[in-house]
Amino acid sequence: MKSEKPWIPYAFLLPNALIFGIFVGLPAVYGIVYSFTEWNGISSATFIGLENFKTILTDSEFWTMLFRTLIYVIAVVPLTVVCALGLAWLLTRGLKGSNVFRAIFFLPVMISFIVAGLIWNWILQTDTGLINYILSLVDIEPVGWLSNPVFANISVILVTVWNRVGFFMLIFIAGLLNISPTLYEAAEIDGAGTWKKFRNITIPMLRPITLLVIILCFIEFFKTFALVVSLTGGGPINATRYYVQYTYDTAFGMGEFGLGSALSLILFVIMGIVTLIQWKVSNGGRV
Amino acid sequence: MKKPAAMIAMGVLSGLVAAGCSGGEETGQDSSSGDTVTLDVIWFSDGNEGEVFKEITEDYKSENPNVEFNIIETPYDDIYNRIRTRVSGGDAPDLARISNPGAVSDALLRLDGEFGNKEEFYNQLKPSARPWAEVNGEFVAVPTDLTAHGLYYNKEYFEQAGVEVPDSTEDIWNWSEFADAIEKVKENSDARMGLAYDMSPSRYSTLIYQNGGRIFSEDGQSLKINESESVEALEYFNELHEREIIPQSIWLGGENPNSLFRSGQAAAHLSGNWNLQNYSDNADFEWGVTYMPQKAQRSSVAGGKQMVTFKDSEHKEEAVKFMKYFISKEQNKKYVSESLFISPRSDIENIEYAAETEAMNIFNNELSVTPEATAEDWSNFEYMPDVEQKITENVQRTLDGAMTPQEAMDSIVESSDVGSE
Incomplete structure (x- = not known):
């Protein structure tokens, strides 16, 4: 059945397309253009071809930072996915108070990254933080949660999971509620226990959702910025300075907007490649 | 009936978008x-x-x-x-x-x-x-x-510890006396920590100048930060951390030194005159400003x-x-x-x-004895943005035990492109 006015759907899309075009599309195009220039944000940009990419790719600091970011993402994505799936599974078991716990686990998602980072910064401080104060009550020496590079990374990973797990939990809950109960009933008749049902029904049926969550997690955590900056400032000794902060510091701290744009373009390419690989490996998320 | 409603909704949306995209109200007349x-x-x-x-x-x-x-x-x-x-x-x-x-x-x-x-x-x-x-x-x-940089102190804690601060330029502490004094206050008063030292390469550089060093050469085209005066300054800064006179949590953990002093946890704060108004309004204890210590010479940073x-x-x-x-x-x-x-x-x-x-x-006096090298170094707009970032990173590496002071200062020079253009 054909609409009498086929332009109507496009008209509805227009406001969003305008907003997207002006605030995302156009700056992205400018970003690509500037990545081939030397520009300090004020004077005219000078076209320098691939020089920015050459500078970046031959800079050992870039590779160190990229490796650091990858370690962070590799640690935080599986942890978030497992925690989110575990919580979603528990909260769809029909246990008493599930709705209350659902709200509690979702609460951190509603806190802005900056505020969440600052709160945990206070809690985790070595000399004045709440956790070390509690440890001191049982005669445990203060831990450098934010001043020791290893502990700082662990702190950032745990705070990230705490802050974001509720959001991905909701996606998993939606996926779990979409699995037909008849599958579980049939498995029970065949004598399957809880673990077998989870392994042979829940996990395969959640495959498209899991892929979506992994891709979303990967993109989001690779771009992590506000939470980490307000929690550790990228320290100590750059131990938690990840990709976007590096880009931000290059562009806005050093006034190297051409280099910053090139870094953004490289980030875009990295995320595109990883997403494609994930898509291929999971066969497009088909069950 | 549905179509007109949809059209109106769309019109409103478009209007909102158009309003959002239009320029802001003029702030003044031309x-x-x-x-x-x-x-x-x-x-x-x-x-x-x-x-x-x-x-x-x-x-x-x-x-x-x-x-x-x-x-x-x-x-x-x-x-x-x-x-x-x-x-x-x-x-x-x-x-x-x-x-x-x-x-x-x-x-x-x-x-x-x-x-x-x-x-x-x-x-x-x-x-x-x-x-x-x-x-x-x-x-x-x-x-x-x-x-100008200067030293704030908590009068009550110094009194509790029986430590007197210099009240004239005649009896200014040397570095060793300063460290001992703050340590004594920390150990013999209600202060939880000794010296809150701003995590700032500029504040850190005060020690370099007090030891007679400088960051750049006079023409600003080469680095002198790995010379013995600067290395000794970092050795001293590291010693202040090792003796827990300065808490590690500031330079390595990002703890706010203003808060540590203002909340009465630190006995002293090395900062600058811009904090006077803040402490004047918000610190609910008696505090004062005294002269910073000296080594080869007195110096603040302009x-x-x-x-x-x-x-x-x-x-x-x-x-x-x-x-x-x-x-x-x-x-x-x-x-x-x-x-x-x-x-x-x-x-x-x-x-x-x-x-x-x-x-x-006191701040005026600190500035009056400050060598011009400080302003020359810190107004080296071409190279300082990069160098100050490297100072912070390499000082942190020393405090973390990953580098010796000499290695840290050499690393700044080796990784910098000062004078290359």
Whole structure:
């Protein structure tokens, strides 16, 4: 059945397309253009071809930072996915108070990254933080949660999971509620226990959702910025300075907007490649 | 019935989008279209200087009724981004308060011709203020106030520990006496920690200058930071951390030193005169300012704030006229005395400050004995942004035990491109 006015759907899309075009599309195009220039944000940009990419790719600091970011993402994505799936599974078991716990686990998602980072910064401080104060009550020496590079990374990973797990939990809950109960009933008749049902029904049926969550997690955590900056400032000794902060510091701290744009373009390419690989490996998320 | 409703909804949405995309309301009248000139001023405040500045603009307005001011309060961290955004968007502000003219030098109006004889103007400034007026030999900024580093202390804790602070320039601590004094206060008073030392390469560099070193060579084209004076400074800084006189949580954990001192946890705070107003208003214990220790020589670090206007400002002429008024002896005296700042003018002395005169006299004294090398180093706009980041990182690596002080300072020199262009 054909609409009498086929332009109507496009008209509805227009406001969003305008907003997207002006605030995302156009700056992205400018970003690509500037990545081939030397520009300090004020004077005219000078076209320098691939020089920015050459500078970046031959800079050992870039590779160190990229490796650091990858370690962070590799640690935080599986942890978030497992925690989110575990919580979603528990909260769809029909246990008493599930709705209350659902709200509690979702609460951190509603806190802005900056505020969440600052709160945990206070809690985790070595000399004045709440956790070390509690440890001191049982005669445990203060831990450098934010001043020791290893502990700082662990702190950032745990705070990230705490802050974001509720959001991905909701996606998993939606996926779990979409699995037909008849599958579980049939498995029970065949004598399957809880673990077998989870392994042979829940996990395969959640495959498209899991892929979506992994891709979303990967993109989001690779771009992590506000939470980490307000929690550790990228320290100590750059131990938690990840990709976007590096880009931000290059562009806005050093006034190297051409280099910053090139870094953004490289980030875009990295995320595109990883997403494609994930898509291929999971066969497009088909069950 | 559904289609008209959808059309109305779409119309409203489109309207909202169009409204969102349209330019903001004009902030002032164009001088060319009427008598009134509105000067857009990008401003940041550490203390009450914003209020004092407003009073001065009111005075100016009473003398120049055709001028209005649109003061755009901006967080310090966002100053240069805001300036860059406005300049590159063709909407340069008329005036801005900044602390690093080099960060936006391409956009600044050259003031050589605007202030008459440049040298004549420079002669009105203290030597430590002059380097802040120029970028690459061009006069682009008017220094409005100077800053000096200094030492705040908690009087109660020092009394509890029986430690006396130097009350004149005759009995200033050396580095060793200073470390012992703070350690004694920490151990014999209610203070939880000794010295809160700002995590700032500028504050850190105080030790380099006190030991007779400097960061750059005199021509600013090579680094001297790996010479023995600077290495010894880092050894001393590391020792202060190892003896737990300075808590590691500031330089390695990002803890706020202001909060540590203001909340009565630290016995002393090495910071600068910009915190006077803050402590005056918010610290609910007796505190004071005393002289910083010395090694080879006494030294603070000369910094400051400047006022600038832009090549593309709409009201350049009126902006320059106001800058001349703002830096005039009478107005600058009012500004620095009420804001608790140090004047950049050499002809303003013995200021009666609105408060904390005793503390301000110590800051003034610290600045008066500070070598010009400090201002020369820190106004090396070409290389300092990169070098100061490296100083922070390599000092942190030393405190973390990953490098020796000599390795850390060598690393700055080896990884820097100072003098390569």
